[in-house]
Amino acid sequence: MDDRGPTIGVGVIGTGFMGKAHALAYRTAASLFPLAVRPVLEMVADNDRTGAERAERSFGFRRMTEDWQELVSDPKVAIVSVTTPTELHHEMALAAITAGKHVHCEKPLATNEAGARRMMEAAEAAGVATQVGFNYLKNPLLGLAREMIAGGELGEITSFRGIHAEDYMADPEAPFAWRLEAAGGGVLADLGSHIIGLARFLLGPIVSVFADLETVVTERPIARGSAERRAVTVDDIARLTVRFARGAGGTIEASWVASGRSMQLGFEIAGSKGGLVFTQERMNELLFYRADGPQFRRGFVRIEAGPEHPPYGLFCPARGHQLGFNDLKTIEVADFLSAIGGGEAKGPDFREGWEVQKVVETARLSAHARSLLPIP
Amino acid sequence: MDDRGPTIGVGVIGTGFMGKAHALAYRTAASLFPLAVRPVLEMVADNDRTGAERAERSFGFRRMTEDWQELVSDPKVAIVSVTTPTELHHEMALAAITAGKHVHCEKPLATNEAGARRMMEAAEAAGVATQVGFNYLKNPLLGLAREMIAGGELGEITSFRGIHAEDYMADPEAPFAWRLEAAGGGVLADLGSHIIGLARFLLGPIVSVFADLETVVTERPIARGSAERRAVTVDDIARLTVRFARGAGGTIEASWVASGRSMQLGFEIAGSKGGLVFTQERMNELLFYRADGPQFRRGFVRIEAGPEHPPYGLFCPARGHQLGFNDLKTIEVADFLSAIGGGEAKGPDFREGWEVQKVVETARLSAHARSLLPIP
Amino acid sequence: MDDRGPTIGVGVIGTGFMGKAHALAYRTAASLFPLAVRPVLEMVADNDRTGAERAERSFGFRRMTEDWQELVSDPKVAIVSVTTPTELHHEMALAAITAGKHVHCEKPLATNEAGARRMMEAAEAAGVATQVGFNYLKNPLLGLAREMIAGGELGEITSFRGIHAEDYMADPEAPFAWRLEAAGGGVLADLGSHIIGLARFLLGPIVSVFADLETVVTERPIARGSAERRAVTVDDIARLTVRFARGAGGTIEASWVASGRSMQLGFEIAGSKGGLVFTQERMNELLFYRADGPQFRRGFVRIEAGPEHPPYGLFCPARGHQLGFNDLKTIEVADFLSAIGGGEAKGPDFREGWEVQKVVETARLSAHARSLLPIP
């Protein structure tokens, strides 16, 4: 937090849930993290002028525009943050890369594997830094989980069960939205990409998948309360059986019709010597079991996040005081800025976003084939 | 608890974990439930004489034998309880049915579908009552769950996630045992049958299955500490993707290598209007969500078992005082005695045991084919 | 469970909640525990003949009577179990002791300290075995907790917070009942005695107390729905601040108007090196913290009851399968029978019941004095 280097201009495209979260995270990261570059909120873009103006004022952007291409080509913008609906990511990110910008893109990276690959290849060819918005991976306790697994604390990993379930589409009268467009990709792309990314973060590459994809609500009103309905073709629930390159098998489930669940992003991992259980619903807790010591006092330990789990201590010096959702986004941004400043690139970058997309796409093919398929 | 009718002789084959549980349950059921027939512990059989004698004394059986066939043909024995390893069920149950006995058999019913079918057909032809030992279904809160589903409290059911995971085989040095014999059937038959039975209990027939079966520990010592090893060919983990006749999809997982888990028999069910969550680890609690009432106070309700959930009140008149594992076996026995006495046959009977076996067997075929298969 | 000695006749006075629980426990204890004496349900007494007859039949008592004095003086009855309302304990127990019987009495032992003392003194003078029905102490996990404390696992104990809260009197329209008679003693005597007994079981003698006693519902209908009301003078809530002879301080709370709570009998204990948390609502779990090992993986361990916590294994050989309320009563009875048969007297006996009564009585005096008082 001492001497901070030169400023770097940030441009954010989109001013919705994620646009706001990105802007806030860029502001906060610089206060909390010792960074080699200091972000400045240079410009915000929204094709709705009112939204752009409001975001400019409330987040303290220097400028705003209705035209994202202006933002992408602005010489003072060095980082482009793409927070628009998925089908727009590809064009925007490629334009930003072409303009030599570092690109921070929300997940899922693209609507299909080919698009994600082009984005990854362009970024790697251009040598710009990239980041995909899998913010949940930034939880200090998941970093701990990953280290425990890598360090052999669980022994040989034998099983993974991962879930990302919410209920924002559970009501059959919830209206059609961009997430329901075929290009949007359904729940497998929207929430499934988070839990696939998490599975890979903890256990490495996935080599095969069987998938069951299901559309539960086959038509929805075009607007809240409207009698006019529109057919839904994308999946509301996805159930995957996977195998990891390391040998372990597992299941991955995604649902946005899971009544009662607001943030059931979680997993249980079993190994020959121990186990781990986590749910984002209680994101400051990690349950850890280790099959050693006297039998009569074994059991899952409830580890609470604290300063011994970096970078928690930058937010709060006292254990158990709780990080929140926005704090994860701040860590994501700090990691990205660190990589841009020459530090370790912790990712997930566009290559990782593409790897996730491959799992998503193979899962779709598997669901059609009703059969297990290898991930290319 | 008022006037109880004639006595009925019970013969129990086997004196291990389940033999003891059955004997205890027959003794207790008569004290707690108002039954039309009164069970008498007539005879116990164990090919180990010491075990048979000890069981005779401690449980108060009138007689004991080393020869199960003597028990089966004894005129004073009207109910035969089969608690031996799975591969013995078929012969013993058929002999008992032939002798005109009612048969209470532990799960899984048989080592394969054909055997289970013969047992079911023989029992139905003979007109004797049957019961399979899926004791967990007897939890009063699962009765409530079933009623809630049937009564439409959750709306249209959209998803099921069921698990039965324990860790008694997690240690790679845990020795070979009868459950690991090919005939024993692996975890899918041993624990999977419980959660398949529970899925059917709550949601009805399963019509298709994709399965991933995995042997994690491929050889084990022949005895604790022995250097001699024996190959294991049965599954340690089973992951099923299923579809129910009612339309909903789901997943079912069974594992006996789930480090840290002693009794993770649970499920989460989602419907268009609500959800249910349960784990046998906290068997006196059922979590229930319903999407109605003001949004600001919605959430999962933790329902504690109480006398308002029959037959809890026969065990204890006060809510939240907790039933235990053995109490479920007592209810199982009481239900069976009630059916024998002319009351409602609540099951699960041999037909249901056969239905479960069909799912198990189709799952095995699916795992070989790496493809989704219909249940015959 | 091998060779069991001579039979011993049991007489139970009372056929309500506890009468039934006692009868069941005597029946079951002999099946599960290796006992030196074998209980026989010799006689049951209830001044309501119908109840007595029903209990005789359903629990298999050899005889019944409407006259408890007949039971107490019966030569075949060697153990008298007193399960009537508190104000009757004194007379019945003294009569039984005079007749040379071993006495098993429900809690609280008496309506006042003087009565409890007379019962204790009489029993000790007569040399009969006694047992008070603090069944919750029989939880195998509380035995573990006590051992951990005694063995120094928590370091020096610094604090205790104990609670027994239920809600069966929370409804202001719940009618008057014997527990509300001045002689019954209010919640401090009814539920408070459980948690006081538990505090003593874990941490030893209490030497001073400050108490706040409160009657929340000052009059109640004489029967459900009746317009006629009767004044209530006993406490609905009791809040105690205590100090233990070992030096630690603590609080103890009892309430029967704790809306939403059915069995909140629990505690949290802190020591210089660790902590313990328990609630009877999840009676098969004990949370244990120990301040050692690397900081980053410390936390409360959730220990599940298993065969490594005797006598759990007599009920079930598999961890996490859950004991229930009635099982605790069975252990209580087994311990009593063991003591009668010459084994270790684990208590709690009448002396312990009297010690608890002294805390109750001093707490009442403290509440009047609004000041801290020493326990005599």
Added chain:
Amino acid sequence: MDDRGPTIGVGVIGTGFMGKAHALAYRTAASLFPLAVRPVLEMVADNDRTGAERAERSFGFRRMTEDWQELVSDPKVAIVSVTTPTELHHEMALAAITAGKHVHCEKPLATNEAGARRMMEAAEAAGVATQVGFNYLKNPLLGLAREMIAGGELGEITSFRGIHAEDYMADPEAPFAWRLEAAGGGVLADLGSHIIGLARFLLGPIVSVFADLETVVTERPIARGSAERRAVTVDDIARLTVRFARGAGGTIEASWVASGRSMQLGFEIAGSKGGLVFTQERMNELLFYRADGPQFRRGFVRIEAGPEHPPYGLFCPARGHQLGFNDLKTIEVADFLSAIGGGEAKGPDFREGWEVQKVVETARLSAHARSLLPIP
């Protein structure tokens, strides 16, 4: 978040845990809340120049000083935030008030009641706005709890049990620190003030108190590992029995030697119709019980924080995504800025800080007297 009014200069005294939290909160509040005044980080003061410079840089203060009096008298500073050890609050706050500044002071407000009263009186006479740093009260779910109580959802309140326990002083070798100075006030002042403030927030004034205060570790090393020791005279544990003006009774406990607890700030409230349970360890959950509807599905509802609990939605539009510790500080600041800008003064202000101090001081007197005392 639309048109924001004039800027207002903020000066923060202190750069430790709370200094950082305040600076961050002033920065973030302006981004998230629609405020009438826009805070500018004008100046930071720390008598350690290095700390002051570091804070200036990392949080983006315009200026820094080693002399807090310079900050207090600076004409561009309109808000003074006091985050120093408790014994310094009085002088600093009075100086700021004299200079006409609005004052935001950490808790506890002062080291004694007289000091707190002077601060309150001075502020009210000067007409400046004040805020005390009871940040936990800003949890949206506690706002909901308060509304539920006020709206009669629980019926008549009958009991409160409040706890604030942590373990940062549990290790007897933890060194002496300013919190252990007699002037610092011990755990009753440090953590107890939080839970007393919360009790008052939910249930209103407290009218009497009995207290048991205890010093568990009577001497500590003067520095980590030092052989030199210093006597500790302040309380490590405080146990209060209280009565509220509304009639209900309750207990309040504070401990900083509660091994295993990092943030056990919680309560259970019972009323004639319902109950509430909360712990800051799971600060995004509130358990709510209501004694209505059919008995068989009653139980505590786990309410997760969401946009339906303002101002959660300003942080995140999706339920269950979790607020964190720093977010509460942001709400505290936003509320203060709102009051300064002419909006509702939600407090807690210096008058409330003084009221809490009175409870603390009377509790100390009660502990000496070993007797119940009225709050003046």
